[in-house]
Amino acid sequence: MAAPHSVMKFWKPGAEAPGVCEERELNTEPSSTAVIYNPHSALSVEKQRQKLPVFKHRNNILYMVESFQTVVILGETGSGKSTQVPQYLLEAGWAAEGKVIGVTQPRRVAATSVCIAVYIDVAARVAEERGAFLGHEVGYTIRFDDCSDPHATRIKFLTDGMLVREMMADPLLKKYSVLMLDEAHERTLYTDIAIGLLKKIQRKRRDLRVIVASATLDAKKFHDFFNLNESGDPSKDTCGILSVEGRTFPVDVFYTVSPVPDYVKATVETVLKIHEAEEDGDVLAFLTGQEEVEKVVSMLQDQARSLSRHGMKKHLRVLPMYAGLPYSEQLKVFERLPPTVRKVVVATNIAETSITINGIVFVIDCAFVKLRCYNPLTAIESLVVTPISKASASQRAGRGGRNRPGKCFRLYTEEDFEKLPESTVPEMQRSNLAPVILQLKALGIDNVLRFSFLSPPPAQTMVQALELLFALGGLDQYGRLTEPVGVRMAEFPLSPMFAKMLLESGNFGCSKEIITIAAMMQIQNVFVVPSNQKKAAAREHRKFAVAEGDHLTMLNVYEAFVKHQKSSQWCQEHFLNYKGLLRAMTVREQLRRLLNKFKVPRTSSEGDPDVILRCIVSGFFANAARLHHSGSYRTLRDDRELHIHPNSVLYGEKPQKWYFLVVFNEVVQTSRYYMRDVTAVESSWLVELAPHFYKQATMERING
DNA sequence: TCGTAAAGT
Secondary structure (H helix, E strand, O other): OOOOOOOOOEEOOOOOOOOOOOOOOOOOOOHHHHHOOOOOOOOOHHHHHHOOHHHHHHHHHHHHHHHOOEEEEEEOOOOOHHHHHHHHHHHOOOOHHHOEEEEEEOOHHHHHHHHHHHHHHHHHHHOOOOOOOEOOOEEEEEOOEEEOOOOOOOEEEEEHHHHHHHHHHOOOOOOEEEEEEOOHHHOOHHHHHHHHHHHHHHHHOOOOEEEEEEOOOOHHHHHHHHOOOOOOOHHHOOEEEEEEOOOOOOEEEEEEOOOOOOHHHHHHHHHHHHHHHOOOOEEEEEOOOHHHHHHHHHHHHHHHHHHHHOOOOOEEEEEEEOOOOOHHHHHHHHOOOOOOEEEEEEEOOHHHHOOOOOOEEEEEEOOEEEEEEEEOOOOEEEEEEEEOOHHHHHHHHHOOOOOOOEEEEEOOOHHHHHHOOOOOOOHHHOOOOHHHHHHHHHOOOOOHHHOOOOOOOOHHHHHHHHHHHHHOOOEOOOOOEOOOHHHHHHHOOOOHHHHHHHHHHHHHOOHHHHHHHHHHOOOOOOEOOOOOOHHHHHHHHHOOOOOOEHHHHHHHHHHHHHHOOOOHHHHHHOOEOHHHHHHHHHHHHHHHHHHHHOOOOOOOOOOOHHHHHHHHHHHHOOOEEEEOOOOOEEEOOOOOEEEEOOOOOOOOOOOOHHHOEEEEEEEEEOOOEEEEEEEEOOHHHHHHHOOOOOOHHHHHHHHO
């Protein structure tokens, strides 16, 4: 039998060709023990800290923070910068006189885990004198979890989104002496907002220090952005760059000899080739979505069974990994396996930044990723399979060098690698900006079009956002934030349409129900569909379905959940996402408090659906579509073709008079333009509730 | 007629 994988041919470029880590010296220590204090080590905490690569740069870092307003630290994986730099600053007195050293992370888990690592260091050192408690000297603040003390905390970790929130209460961030933005190269929406705002704050607060911590890529861009020196004399620069080597192992990069027609098949073949020809070590393969992941997993599992039948000694354990996977399934990729088993993790981009799996030696990279992008002309978001950037490719390859030297198999030619863009387009340039613009206005940025963006978004996207905010009553005709509607809308941790709907709910007499609906709409995958029980799941889910649409269906699910004592078993029986529903409860509580603060009366519709639907229209009137005789829908605003998303309870319903007009939360483009979270409404409500938006003539055309 | 990456307030 010919080996099915014999078609995959790879080659390794010569030393002069760009590879990953080729030129790096080989290190013999794993980075994982280096970053977190190991209480079992014979070495003291001090000794362990001194062994980190960043330690050599301690004095230079402190010198630069003294001399420059902004310092860009280029630190590679495993340098120890995230845990050590905040401690160096603390030791050098930057937290004196009640000041705080703030460190932001793009993710909640990172904010807490880095915080705990630093806490362990600090606690181990000060324990003898006064002890240390998490949330005192060292603390963190993330949504729903504030583990910090306004008086005692000297080093505070927080998500970048949280920092932007804090600016609403303290626009000059007066309590901070230094802010370090970690993982800035990821260029998340909130990192970019924070960067723009910090530059503005620095003009008013010369004493505020900013440290931008990034992987090697965008150093110059950050430097030029923050450097306020216009004299041309480098000695007057206000921003300095410093680079810190990392501690990872070399990864050999291989390319295919010719282009790969089908990367799903090629992934399977490459895994088998590694299993057959390479030494021990686990495998990580990158694909773009759940469907591809599951397909590769099932193909490999078939192969693995046949291999064991043919007497292959070493076994394959194939595991999927993506965000939508149930938590218990996700945990399996972290399990340690006996040496007779090779672990193969087939993952989406979640494994590029959000999780790190120990023991990975071989990486397979298909060169693609699914990215959200926003079309400023149509105001429609879509998820598009896009070629990755070179930065992404090197990040993926690096996943194979965490514990020992690794190998990365790229399912594309070196020539195609050269054609990839240097870095991924920042989120700021591919997002709907309505929430961003609202936040900036609330932070006193009057002219958002002239705001200092690190990467300016398309002007048309900003215009779209301004128009929507005006239609919602959050901005006046001069683009100023309205009082109180606009100011209050900005306080909600939700998109402006949801905020408007919530603020109106008191007037409609259904705030209790609307809070639930808004909270439920924030969680993904309320309905769980296990691949082997699709029919049973659908049967259970249908029990919650309501003819009006998804919003009232979600209300139904939540109320049933509460009625059944929030039981996890009940959720399991009805194929509902238990953790998601718990989260909806937490979100609901936060929203309820905000409505209390704004004195929105607590009212219930007492079973009348119409008031709830009208209230939804008051926020989502701009997202309306009418039934077209073709059977699809058309947007009211610009007559674009839309379809009901297959996950909607209205999907597949026979179009009746009742479904003539619908509103929806969002449109996503995949194979078609799909409306998600859809509810049927009366056309007369649109004219009544949004007369400024829908002129009478438009309505006549619709009805005619 | 088929379908949401992953992260956050």
